[in-house]
Structures are given as structure tokens and as C-alpha cells.
Amino acid sequence: MNTQTTIAGITFKNPVMTASGTFGSGMEYSEFVDLNQLGAVVTKGVANVPWPGNPTPRVAEVYGGMLNAIGLQNPGIDVLMERDIPFLKQFDTKIIVNVCGKTVEDYVEVVERLGEEPAVAMLEINVSCPNVKEGAIAFGQKADALFHITEEIKKRARQPVIMKLSPNVTDITEMARAAEAGGADALSMINTITGMKIDIHRRKFALANKTGGMSGPAIKPVAVRMVYQAAQTVKIPIIGMGGIASGEDAIEFILAGASAVSIGAMNFANPYTTAEVVRGIEEYMERYHVENLTDLIGAATA
Amino acid sequence: MKNHTDVLIFHTQICAGASQICLMADANLIFASAPSRKRSGMEIRMKQKQKAVVLSQREAAPQIYDMWIGTDLAAQAMPGQFLCIYPRDKSTLLPRPISICEVREDRKALRIVYRVAGRGTGEFSQYRAGDAIDIMGTLGNGFPLEEAAGRKAFLMGGGIGVPPVLQLAKELDGEKQIVVGYRDGHTFLREDLEKYGSVYIATEDGSAGTKGNVMDAIAENGLEADIIYACGPMPMLRAIKAYAAEHHIKAYISLEEHMACGVGACLGCVVKTRETDSHSHVNNARICTEGPVFEAGEVEI
Numbered sequence: 001m002n003t004q005t006t007i008a009g010i011t012f013k014n015p016v017m018t019a020s021g022t023f024g025s026g027m028e029y030s031e032f033v034d035l036n037q038l039g040a041v042v043t044k045g046v047a048n049v050p051w052p053g054n055p056t057p058r059v060a061e062v063y064g065g066m067l068n069a070i071g072l073q074n075p076g077i078d079v080l081m082e083r084d085i086p087f088l089k090q091f092d093t094k095i096i097v098n099v100c101g102k103t104v105e106d107y108v109e110v111v112e113r114l115g116e117e118p119a120v121a122m123l124e125i126n127v128s129c130p131n132v133k134e135g136a137i138a139f140g141q142k143a144d145a146l147f148h149i150t151e152e153i154k155k156r157a158r159q160p161v162i163m164k165l166s167p168n169v170t171d172i173t174e175m176a177r178a179a180e181a182g183g184a185d186a187l188s189m190i191n192t193i194t195g196m197k198i199d200i201h202r203r204k205f206a207l208a209n210k211t212g213g214m215s216g217p218a219i220k221p222v223a224v225r226m227v228y229q230a231a232q233t234v235k236i237p238i239i240g241m242g243g244i245a246s247g248e249d250a251i252e253f254i255l256a257g258a259s260a261v262s263i264g265a266m267n268f269a270n271p272y273t274t275a276e277v278v279r280g281i282e283e284y285m286e287r288y289h290v291e292n293l294t295d296l297i298g299a300a301t302a
Numbered sequence: 303m304k305n306h307t308d309v310l311i312f313h314t315q316i317c318a319g320a321s322q323i324c325l326m327a328d329a330n331l332i333f334a335s336a337p338s339r340k341r342s343g344m345e346i347r348m349k350q351k352q353k354a355v356v357l358s359q360r361e362a363a364p365q366i367y368d369m370w371i372g373t374d375l376a377a378q379a380m381p382g383q384f385l386c387i388y389p390r391d392k393s394t395l396l397p398r399p400i401s402i403c404e405v406r407e408d409r410k411a412l413r414i415v416y417r418v419a420g421r422g423t424g425e426f427s428q429y430r431a432g433d434a435i436d437i438m439g440t441l442g443n444g445f446p447l448e449e450a451a452g453r454k455a456f457l458m459g460g461g462i463g464v465p466p467v468l469q470l471a472k473e474l475d476g477e478k479q480i481v482v483g484y485r486d487g488h489t490f491l492r493e494d495l496e497k498y499g500s501v502y503i504a505t506e507d508g509s510a511g512t513k514g515n516v517m518d519a520i521a522e523n524g525l526e527a528d529i530i531y532a533c534g535p536m537p538m539l540r541a542i543k544a545y546a547a548e549h550h551i552k553a554y555i556s557l558e559e560h561m562a563c564g565v566g567a568c569l570g571c572v573v574k575t576r577e578t579d580s581h582s583h584v585n586n587a588r589i590c591t592e593g594p595v596f597e598a599g600e601v602e603i
């Protein structure tokens with residue numbers, strides 16, 4: 001049985017990754033999960049300088065999921081390079097660094113710094129951040145802006161580039177096409193779906209930011225649909241995520257067309273989820289006598 | 303702050319049925335960010351999610367439940383630390399943070415006392431002796447006990463912030479004045495607290511002790527202290543912070559915030575800090591990891 005999967009020429013021991021922002025830089029959950037078991041650790045979004053993030057409350061539970069408005073708090077690229085990458089290098093897993101910014105220049109600065117670190121296997125670009133020069137519309141919500149930022153990053157990046165798509169768009173295939181045309185090596189999807197919760201007893205917004213990104217099991221069908229549509233549209237590989245809780249959920253994304261999967265909010269419900277998904281995928285492959293995981297990618301039929 | 307010494311870690315994993323235990327004692331520990339404590343000559347640090355068992359549960363006051371949980375996590379529990387408890391209801395996602403109220407003498411059971419606030423605590427209140435309960439612990443840093451040496455202390459609790467004061471009162475050495483505030487005459491944990499120090503009560507409706515809050519109880523009884531330990535609602539903690547600043551004494555306060563991971567990974571639970579935090583490199587510390595106890599002067603509340 002071979003659980004390996006290859007994305008942009010990089011081979012992962014299995015398709016299970018951590019979703020950015022839910023797993024820190026691996027340190028905290030390494031008390032629960034042996035990081036050597038994972039295909040990759042995807043780090044929390046990092047910017048060129050430290051970001052303080054939003055006021056609290058930053059998280060709220062909703063039916064079958066949660067909302068978050070962390071506001072991309074991060075210690076900046078210097079700390080990631082000096083503290084987090086050396087920590088992750090001790091493990092036999094791939095390192096993918098998620099990058100955020102307010103301008104194209106911010107992103108490029110981080111991407112260039114990461115080019116100095118060969119231990120970083122791939123870059124994942126979070127384009128759900130507001131573009132401060134373009135009326136604060138997220139880079140990932142306008143096809144031309146997405147094409148432009150992908151092209152600029154690809155010019156400077158030493159590592160393969162994954163563009164992480166926002167689901168908060170009318171047509172996900174248009175965005176997938178724009179990223180591919182800009183030179184993206186892979187896509188990851190979906191980021192959180194914008195939502196809101198109101199505490200009716202206190203008549204207050206549950207989050208200080210009023211709106212937040214929804215994640216967790218309740219968004220899974222939307223994510224599976226979007227992965228399928230994108231996979232039908234582009235040739236580059238896709239990393240699927242959105243509410244994955246088990247090996248079965250991961251297989252569903254792979255059958256829809258994902259080459260790998262990420263585990264996000266379910267780490268909070270169970271800190272062992274990533275390791276359990278790895279085992280669940282193996283159990284599925286044994287049960288159905290699947291020799292190569294890659295045989296399952298996009299294998300769902302009508 | 304954190305104690306990044308060369309310690310032995312018992313790194314325990316229970317993964318889907320299979321349980322593996324590995325012992326690590328290497329340079330990784332420089333990165334360790336969890337609290338460590340000395341017991342029988344060896345520093346033990348361990349966070350774990352496990353199935354524990356409910357030993358007993360009773361309603362201590364209207365909507366206030368008092369539960370004993372059988373768990374080996376009791377061996378490492380410190381006053382001021384908390385547990386995360388996972389509701390079974392599949393429509394919930396996040397664990398519920400609940401303070402450790404008491405540690406049984408044999409260190410094989412933990413007590414929690416909580417108010418029914420919503421779906422999660424509502425489910426917990428239905429549990430009976432013998433039921434399984436999913437918990438993660440022990441989390442956060444406790445109250446710094448050594449700071450009380452040779453000092454006269456206030457141990458203050460307000461409402462559902464009273465429970466952690468009990469184990470604190472048991473473990474703290476020195477002269478202890480326990481000042482606790484409640485809404486009304488349903489004064490849970492009062493008899494337990496009286497075993498470990500002089501107890502002063504305040505109630506909002508005046509049905510027991512001083513009418514008013516814990517600050518009113520201090521004033522009415524003419525109490526003084528050189529150090530404060532406290533847990534309670536934000537207005538109470540703000541008043542304590544102001545009182546401590548005015549009297550030039552230290553106050554260690556336990557903070558609450560909505561949490562997602564409970565272990566420091568999601569950055570959901572931060573409090574603004576006066577200085578740049580050594581982990582986040584911004585003026586924000588994680589309540590679940592750097593806290594929940596902070597020196598009042600260090601945080602902006």
C-alpha cells in the first residue's frame with residue numbers, strides 16, 4: 001500500500017497536512033501527535049512584520065463549526081525563521097509556510113526571505129487578506145488581483161507556490177483559472193466562509209470583529225463541491241480542506257479531486273485528529289484493496 | 303514567566319485506541335511551552351486528552367454543579383490550572399474550559415464546580431457517577447504559590463470564580479484571608495473554604511455577609527494584605543488591579559476568554575499585555591498558555 005502523493009514535484013509520505021492557523025507552528029500539538037506521522041505541517045500565516053490581530057472575543061462556536069476572527073496575529077517572518085523553522089526541521093515531515101500581507105510588496109518580501117531556507121518545501125499564499133491598496137477587497141476575491149499577485153510571487157519564489165483560494169466568491173472556477181494562469185503550482189481550498197453570530201440574550205455580536213470565518217464539519221459539503229469544480233477546471237493539483245474530521249472525510253475530498261488534505265478546526269475538537277486521519281486513510285485503502293492513494297484522486301463518478 | 307529548564311518530559315499519546323508512551327529528554331525541550339512542576343524530585347509536564355470517569359455529581363446551588371472526576375491528571379494538577387471538557391453533542395466543536403477546584407488527597411481525582419451556562423455545561427450537568435467524560439489537561443499555569451512566602455494574602459473569588467480558590471487555599475502557606483462574593487445566599491464551597499483560612503463573604507443582595515462585592519467586604523472588615531490572588535468577573539478583577547496598584551502590592555488574577563484549542567495553537571484567547579510577549583512578539587499573551595493567571599500590572603484589562 002502506497003499512501004504517497006506528489007504535488008509540484010514534491011513527494012509527501014501521506015496526504016495529511018495541518019490547516020494554517022489551527023496548528024500554530026506544530027510545537028503545541030507535538031505534545032499530542034508525532035509530527036513525523038504527517039505529510040506536512042502548514043504553519044500559521046506569517047507577514048513581513050509582527051501583526052497584533054483583532055480584539056477579543058476572537059472565536060465563537062456555531063452549530064457544527066466555529067467562527068474565527070483572529071486577525072492573522074503573527075510574530076513576523078524573523079521569529080518564524082529563527083524559532084519555528086528550526087523546531088520543525090527536527091521532524092521527518094515537509095514544511096509549508098503560509099504567507100499573508102496587506103500589499104503585494106509585503107507578500108513578496110516574505111516570499112524572498114523564505115527562499116533563503118531550503119527546509120521550507122512549499123509556500124502557501126493566503127489571499128483572503130484585505131488588499132489595503134485596492135479598497136480592502138481581499139486579493140482572492142477579484143480574478144485580476146489574484147492573477148497579478150500570483151504572477152508577482154511566482155517571479156520571486158524559490159519554492160513551489162500554492163495559492164489558497166477564498167470560498168467567498170461567486171465563481172470558484174474563475175479564481176482557480178486566474179491562479180493557474182498566474183503560474184500557481186497548486187491550489188489549496190477552502191479558506192473560511194464569512195459568517196456572523198449574535199448573542200440574543202446580550203444583544204451583542206459574538207465576535208468583536210462582528211464577522212468571522214466559518215470552519216468545521218458544517219462547511220464540508222461546500223468545500224467538497226468547490227474542490228470538485230476547481231479540479232474539473234484546472235490541471236494543477238489541489239489540497240482540499242474544510243471540516244475534515246476522519247479518514248472517510250479525507251477520502252471524500254480526494255475522490256472529488258484533491259491530491260492532499262488539511263485538517264483545521266477538528267484539531268480543536270480532538271488534538272489527535274491528524275494522526276487518526278492518517279490511520280483512517282490507510283484503513284480505507286486496506287478495506288477496498290487500493291494499492292496507490294493516487295488512484296483515488298478525482299475517482300468519483302456519477 | 304516560563305521555566306525552560308532541562309526537564310524530563312513524559313510525552314504521552316493516546317491515539318485512537320492504540321496508546322503509546324514515549325519518554326523524551328532532549329534539546330526539543332528548549333521549545334517546550336507548557337508549565338512544568340516538581341513532584342518527587344522529577345519535573346513532569348504532560349498535556350493529554352483522555353476518557354475519565356465521573357465519580358459523583360450533585361447540584362451545590364441552583365444551576366451550580368459540583369463534580370468529582372477520576373483521572374491520573376490529578377497527579378500534576380496545580381491550583382489555578384484548568385481542564386478542557388469536550389461535550390459529546392456532535393453539534394458542538396469546542397472544548398469547555400473549567401478550572402480545577404480541588405485535587406483529592408491521593409491525587410487520583412479532580413473536582414470541578416461550574417454554572418450551567420449553555421449547551422456544553424447543560425450536558426455535563428446530566429452526567430452521573432460512572433459516566434465517561436472526555437477531558438484534556440492539565441492546562442495553563444497555576445497561581446505562583448512561592449510569592450506568598452512570609453506574606454499576608456487575600457484569596458479572592460467572585461461567583462463562578464470561587465472554585466479555583468479552594469485548591470489555592472489548600473496549597474498556599476501563610477496567613478490567608480479568603481474573601482468570596484456571590485449573587486445571593488446560595489454560597490457554594492463556603493464550608494470547604496473555612497477549613498483553610500478566615501472566610502469573609504459578600505453577597506449582592508445582602509442575604510449573607512457584607513452587602514455588595516468583595517471590595518466592600520474588605521473595607522467593612524478592615525482587612526489588609528501584602529499580596530492578592532483572585533479569580534472572578536472582569537469588573538471585580540479591574541477593581542482588584544486598581545486596589546493593588548494603590549497599595550503597591552502584587553495581585554495575581556486569573557482571566558477568562560473564549561477559547562478554541564486550549565493549548566496555545568489558535569491565538570483565540572489573548573489578553574493585551576503591557577510588554578511585548580515573548581511568544582507572540584506583540585502585546586498579546588495567550589490566556590490558555592501564558593495564563594490564565596497573570597500579575598495584574600502585566601495585563602491591560
Ligand SMILES: Cc1cc2nc3c(=O)[nH]c(=O)nc-3n(C[C@H](O)[C@H](O)[C@H](O)COP(=O)(O)OP(=O)(O)OC[C@H]3O[C@@H](n4cnc5c(N)ncnc54)[C@H](O)[C@@H]3O)c2cc1C
Pocket residue numbers: 060061384396397398399400401402415416417418419420421422423424462465466557558559560561594
Ligand atoms: C480558564 C477558564 C476557567 C473557567 N473555569 C470555570 C469554572 O470553574 N466554572 C464555571 O462555571 N465556568 C468556568 N469557566 C467558564 C466556562 O468555560 C463557560 O461557562 C463554558 O465554556 C460555557 O459553555 P456552554 O457550552 O455551557 O455555554 P455556551 O454559551 O453554549 O458556549 C458556547 C461557546 O462559548 C464558550 N463560552 C461561553 N461562555 C464562556 C466563558 N465565560 N468563558 C469562556 N468560554 C465561554 C464555550 O466554551 C463554547 O465554546 C472558565 C473559563 C475559562 C476560560
Ligand SMILES: Cc1cc2nc3c(=O)[nH]c(=O)nc-3n(C[C@H](O)[C@H](O)[C@H](O)COP(=O)(O)O)c2cc1C
Pocket residue numbers: 019020021022044045068070072098125126164189190191192214215216217219241242243244262263264265266562568
Ligand atoms: C483559528 C483559525 C485560524 C486560521 N488561520 C489561518 C491563517 O492564518 N491562514 C490561512 O490561510 N488560513 C487560516 N485559517 C483557515 C484554515 O486553514 C482552513 O482553511 C479553514 O479553517 C477550513 O478548514 P477546517 O474546516 O478544517 O478548519 C484559519 C482557521 C481557523 C479556524
Ligand code: FES
Pocket residue numbers: 560561562563564565566567568569570571572588589590591
Ligand atoms: S485557546 Fe487557542 S491559543 Fe488559547
